[in-house]
Amino acid sequence: MMTYSTNEMMTVAAARRLKNDAVCFVGIGLPSKAANLARLTSAPDVVLIYESGPIGAKPSVLPLSIGDGELAETADTVVPTGEIFRYWLQGGRIDVGFLGAAQVDRFGNINTTVVGDYHQPKVRLPGAGGAPEIAGSAKSVLIILKQSARSFVEKLDFITSVGHGEGGDSRKRLGLPGAGPVGIITDLCIMEPEAGTHEFVVTALHPGVTREQVIAATGWAIRFADQVQTSAEPTEVELRALRDLEARTAAAHGQAPGEA
Amino acid sequence: MAEILSLHDAVKQFVNDGDTVALEGFTHLIPTAAGHEIIRQGKKDLTLVRMTPDLIYDQLIGAGCARKLIFSWGGNPGVGSLHRLRDAVEKQWPQPLEIEEHSHADLANAYVAGASGLPFAVLRAYAGSDLPKVNPLIKSVTCPFTGEVLAAVPSVRPDITVIHAQKADRKGNVLLWGILGVQKEAALAAKRCIVTVEEIVDDLNAPMNACVLPTWALSAVCLVPGGAHPSYAHGYTERDNRFYQAWDPIARDRETFTAWINEYIHGTRDFSEFQARLAAASEAK
Numbered sequence: 001m002m003t004y005s006t007n008e009m010m011t012v013a014a015a016r017r018l019k020n021d022a023v024c025f026v027g028i029g030l031p032s033k034a035a036n037l038a039r040l041t042s043a044p045d046v047v048l049i050y051e052s053g054p055i056g057a058k059p060s061v062l063p064l065s066i067g068d069g070e071l072a073e074t075a076d077t078v079v080p081t082g083e084i085f086r087y088w089l090q091g092g093r094i095d096v097g098f099l100g101a102a103q104v105d106r107f108g109n110i111n112t113t114v115v116g117d118y119h120q121p122k123v124r125l126p127g128a129g130g131a132p133e134i135a136g137s138a139k140s141v142l143i144i145l146k147q148s149a150r151s152f153v154e155k156l157d158f159i160t161s162v163g164h165g166e167g168g169d170s171r172k173r174l175g176l177p178g179a180g181p182v183g184i185i186t187d188l189c190i191m192e193p194e195a196g197t198h199e200f201v202v203t204a205l206h207p208g209v210t211r212e213q214v215i216a217a218t219g220w221a222i223r224f225a226d227q228v229q230t231s232a233e234p235t236e237v238e239l240r241a242l243r244d245l246e247a248r249t250a251a252a253h254g255q256a257p258g259e260a
Numbered sequence: 261m262a263e264i265l266s267l268h269d270a271v272k273q274f275v276n277d278g279d280t281v282a283l284e285g286f287t288h289l290i291p292t293a294a295g296h297e298i299i300r301q302g303k304k305d306l307t308l309v310r311m312t313p314d315l316i317y318d319q320l321i322g323a324g325c326a327r328k329l330i331f332s333w334g335g336n337p338g339v340g341s342l343h344r345l346r347d348a349v350e351k352q353w354p355q356p357l358e359i360e361e362h363s364h365a366d367l368a369n370a371y372v373a374g375a376s377g378l379p380f381a382v383l384r385a386y387a388g389s390d391l392p393k394v395n396p397l398i399k400s401v402t403c404p405f406t407g408e409v410l411a412a413v414p415s416v417r418p419d420i421t422v423i424h425a426q427k428a429d430r431k432g433n434v435l436l437w438g439i440l441g442v443q444k445e446a447a448l449a450a451k452r453c454i455v456t457v458e459e460i461v462d463d464l465n466a467p468m469n470a471c472v473l474p475t476w477a478l479s480a481v482c483l484v485p486g487g488a489h490p491s492y493a494h495g496y497t498e499r500d501n502r503f504y505q506a507w508d509p510i511a512r513d514r515e516t517f518t519a520w521i522n523e524y525i526h527g528t529r530d531f532s533e534f535q536a537r538l539a540a541a542s543e544a545k
Contacts, residue, residue: 028337051364052286052439064338064501067287067439069494080440081286081311082372085365090384109388113361118394124346126335129312132389133365162388174387175409253501 004234006187007146008242009206011037012234014098014144014185022095023047025088025134028066030144031098033245034185036062040241049088051130053078061252062245085130089137092177097138099131099161101145103153106199106220107170108143108163108181110135111156118158128160135161140182147186153219164198171198188214190231194223204229262432262455262478267487268530270454270480271297278327279419282309282450283316284371285491286441287337287499291424291456292316293487293531299323300525309416311367311442312337315490315507318344321357322517323525328358330416332367339504343511353514361395366413371442373415374449385411421450424488425473426495427464428457432475435464438494440471447473456484458496484531 004012014034018024020043026035032050036059039046048057052067056076063071072078079088088094102125103111112131116122135141141163145151163181164170171180184191184200188209191200202214203225215222234242265273275281275298283291295316298306307328308317315336320326322344334345348357362370365385373381382401392398392411401412423443425436434455436443447453455473460483466472475481485496490503510520528534 052288052441054439064504065287065499066337067441068499069288069438069492072288072438072494078439080444081364081442082368082445085368086372086383089365113390118390121350124341124349126341127331127333127361128363128389128391129333130364132363132391133383133385136387137384159388159390165388170388176387177384 001233002236002239004239006206008234008239009231010144010146010185010187011242012238013190013206013231014142015238016042017142017183017185018043018046018096020045023049023093024096024098025049025051025094025130025138027099027131028063030100031142033062034144035098036245037238037242040245041238049084049094051081051084053081053084055079055088060248062249064253085133089133092137094134094138095140097134097141097178099134099141099143101143101151103151103156104143104145104163104184105153105156107165107167108141108184108193108200109156109159109165110143110161110163111158113158113160115157131161135163135180136176136178138178140179143181143184145184145186147188147214147217149217149219152217164193167198168196188217192225194225199223201225202228204231206231207233262475262481264430264432264460265480265482267293267297267456267482267484270482271301274452274454274479275301275303275420277303278305280307280309282416282418282421282446284310284421284423284442284446285488286311286439288439288441288491289424289436289443289493290314290316290488290491291422292489292491293424293456293484294422294454295320296525296531296534298325299521309418311364313342313345315342315504318342318507318511319521319525321345321348322354322511323521324354326357328360330360330362330367332362332364336504336508338501339508343508344517347514360397361391362398362413363391366398366411367416368442368445370413370416371445371449374417375445378415380412380414382410382412416446416449418446418450420452420454421446422454422456423447424456424484424493426458426493428455428460428481429464430460430462432478432481433464434473434478434481435466436471436473444471444473448477452479453477454480454482456482456487458485458487458493459483486535487531489535
């Protein structure tokens, strides 16, 4: 067994969630890394769509920006950004929206706008980008981010992109077409929405992670499913594919390997 | 018909104080050189529209050209924050900046509506999001056929749009390819449009269905090779990822930013002189 980092475990666990035949709308950063790892391992036929316009992108190195030339060159087709949102997302053709976040709450709502008051922000974040409509219209949503009490909060200062709203049948009442977030994958665990309440509960712990660690890294009183699984450790194939991808990316962008 | 002009003359003629200006390009083909020229000519009170403000608007905002920003994602891609944008929003430096914030789907649709001559765009968006609470221009409309409530947002109709593209011919027809973003929609939504290009050729040899903007839909075409730097022009230049990283410490601090603008923008006559100074500085390191 190869040794691995908690970040690698997170990326591998997220990659495993993508089915081979899925059409996936990919956010930049961690989602893009996990989605491409899936494409290079368990889901070679997954279709990756980036909001800048590439459909069916197969980058050999991870893009630094959402519109890197590598995405266009390896895509089945490149369409205008308006078309991505109008025909492909709003048109109902996206199976999985794969998103990152600055902060999430217990219902999988996402904040990428501000910490503090909108008009007097403590921290001004980049803003919405494509996420609100991906969160609304993709048939399902996966969220990947590192877990800490600062990022998993009791109450969001701002809901940029809706998850399960106030829980229960919130999404239905809002008239949202997609099913919303079905998984939050972190460096510690996997959370899934509980039937009925749609509150995210821990359904799997990564190997070696304790419940106390998860509780300490969550800003709300996190609950655990009746049956908590242990995530399978990353295989050698997964780890090699991930490390090769990161090494190629670092070489292409002139970074140290850890930066990719 | 588009006039073939120097970038200096095009900006002087077509960009006015107080204009609503869209400098578009989704990571690719960002019209940086035009942004520099707007700063050089000291244009003021601009309302800047752009889905991803990027370095180009960080510079315009920090240089005091902007009164308002309409946007949907404001970061330095792959690096972090836009510090000049944040300083303007959080501390009103160098002047207060009004912000009008949307999502990408919204602004992309708003450009389509603008190019279509419509007053507003309709899309399925924002249910459950707090953005409509802070942007009163995000409203709703009920479908007269199904009763579905949809988001309604004002179209974007800039006074002037500037984009960068790969090629123009001598009549001023423009060809662009690769990641197109909202370039075509932004060009056709605007009253006036300047296009900077990598080269001017006798014949575009455009494939059928290629993205061609006809000369009669444009105001001016300017030859500015490399004019998208540190963004890129597919087939001509690579994205300069190091510059995006180098921008972070420059923009983080008011003094280093101002010194950079004075040396590299006000201290140069045009984009080619800017490029020469940047190259000399990078060699000296």
